[in-house]
Amino acid sequence: MPDSPRLARVATLLLLFVTAVWGSTFFLIRDLVVSVPPADFLAVRFAIAALVMGAVFRRQTLALSRRDVRLGVGLGVLYGLAQVLQTVGLQHTDASVSGFVTGTYVVLTPVLGALLLRDRVDGVTWVAVLLTTAGLAVLSLRGLAVGYGEGVTLASAVLYAGHIIVLGRWSTPRAAVGLATVQAAVIAVVAAVAAVPGGLTLPSGGGQWASVLYMALVAGAAALWAQTWAQAHLTATRAAIVMAMEPVFAAFFAVLLGGESATARLLLGGGLVVASMYLVELRGMLSRRRLRGATAAEDPPVEALHHDV
Known part of the structure; x- marks a missing residue:
């Protein structure tokens, strides 16, 4: 955690920028995987990112300790599997819906923290989970069945939540750059293994390669470094809340540039998901205020101490 509030603010703004960049990729990926299989696209994207990084x-990468390398490999496997599942899901659902379903990692992060690390989950968080579930139902249910794309995307959100927890708990600012580089390389390997059965299909045409390069260098290399550094200065839950804006950005870009419609279903379901995310943030703000109030009550002012002497 940072020694000063200024570092936390910088980390928050940097993570918000990363979230906007990620949100801009949903409709690009959806268009690209029409002709390039998801695993093939991810293998090319993260191979480029890993080579540049x-x-x-x-x-910085060679200076990593063995512990940091093992951590980077584990994080890369989690993130790589999440990327593969999310990209497969995008073949079967709208970019805007995918963004909202992916965004459930915001609520899943504290829940998984409670299950895996025995963090306490309060009533407000459980209310947020119910809101998220309701929002997902509106977005995803087709009669009494959940769409395949939404189900696969939800599985990726679970893995993203695990990635956020591990990164927030064990990463350090010193190792951030090297960790991000190791992660990019491992993600490329995970995607390449998934692409082996069908052979590797490369993007074709200037437009597809421009999209891949943007996602490799900006949404891949730069975003991985920024997320790793920022999360070394923020708690896992706080980082997840900042990234709650990802589905909002995803829907914004999908409607503005991707040709999708702002339907009532999208607005209602997405609104419930976003409401759940910011309910978790409100709970955190109130908890911090209560903590500051309790600390102030326990520590009397210096003037009062002098008066008693």
């Missing part, structure tokens, strides 16, 4: 951050 390895060249730029070679010294």
Whole structure:
């Protein structure tokens, strides 16, 4: 955690920028995977990101300890599997819906923290879980069945939540650059393994390659570094709340640039999901205020101490 509030603010703003960049990729990926299989696209995307990061951050990567390398490999496997599932899901659902379903990692993060790390989950968080479930039902249910795309995307959200928890608990600012580089390389390997059965299909045409390069360098290399650094200065739950804006950005770009419609179903379901995310944030704000109030009550002013002497 940071020693000063200023670092926390910088980390929050940086993570918000990353979230906006991620949100801009949903409709690009959906268009791209029409002709390029998801695993193939991810293998190319993160191979480019890993090569660039390895060249730029070679010294920092070689300086990693064995513990940091093992952590980077584990994080890369989690993130790589999540990316594969999310991209497969995008073949079967709208980019805006995918963004909202992916965004459930905001609520899943504290829940998984309670299950895996025995963090306490209060009543407000459980209310947020119910709101999220209701929002997902509106977005995803087709009669009494959940759409395949939404189900696969929800599985990716669980993995993203695990990635956030591990990154927030064990990453350090010193190792952030090297960790991000190791993660990019491992993600490329995970995607390449998934692509092996059908052979590797490369993007074709300037438009597809421009999209891949944007997602490799900006939404891949730069975003991985920024997220890893920012989460070394923020708690896992706080980071997840900041990233609650991802589905909002995803829907915004999908409607503005991706040709999707702002339907009543999208607005209602997405609104419930976003409401659940910010309910968790409100709970955190109130908890911090109560903590500051309790600390102030326990520590009397210096003037009062002097008066008693």
